[in-house]
Amino acid sequence: RIAARIDRPVVLVGLMGVGKSTVGRRLAEMLGSDFVDADDAIEDAAQRSIAEIFEEFGEAYFRDGERRVIARLIEEGGGVIATGGGAFVDPETRSLILERAIAVWIDTDIDILVERTSRRNTRPLLRNGNPKEILTRLYNEREPFYSQAQIRVESKNAPHAETAKAILEAID
Numbered sequence: 001r002i003a004a005r006i007d008r009p010v011v012l013v014g015l016m017g018v019g020k021s022t023v024g025r026r027l028a029e030m031l032g033s034d035f036v037d038a039d040d041a042i043e044d045a046a047q048r049s050i051a052e053i054f055e056e057f058g059e060a061y062f063r064d065g066e067r068r069v070i071a072r073l074i075e076e077g078g079g080v081i082a083t084g085g086g087a088f089v090d091p092e093t094r095s096l097i098l099e100r101a102i103a104v105w106i107d108t109d110i111d112i113l114v115e116r117t118s119r120r121n122t123r124p125l126l127r128n129g130n131p132k133e134i135l136t137r138l139y140n141e142r143e144p145f146y147s148q149a150q151i152r153v154e155s156k157n158a159p160h161a162e163t164a165k166a167i168l169e170a171i172d
């Protein structure tokens, strides 16, 4: 049957490695809407990779850019937006998303995240220490924020298309 129609952007939140970008792309296909990855939009705006932004200017600078870019993407009304894992922790970004969009927290087990993030070492926050310890700490710190999302789906090891379908059903 015809996919759900959305009148607000759907914003995917959750820890790095959970599959926000791939799930988001699938979900946008199912909805027949646009997809945009906020991290890519930040890299485009800065003309630098996320790792370079962290290295050259630091995390606080990255968070400022992230806040502005996400506000712009929501303003533009883009269908499905994948955000970087820390975006929803920022109070301003979080309220904007909760007011103007539908926040979807993709949750999964830490071990799955450790496995997935180990495939590519592009994430500045995982470079200085044991990835499992860092991800566990971030999970505990961020869970109180992620759990404020209107929708939570648990992806476990499901194929990303299945997680996208679960979201589709939840927002219907």
Ligand code: S3P
Binding pocket: 014, 015, 016, 017, 020, 039, 050, 083, 084, 085, 086, 087, 123, 124, 125
């Ligand atoms: C971050 C997650 C990354 C990226 C940056 C910071 C975080 O995005 O925004 O490295 O604070 O969790 P992904 O969640 O897409 O890896």
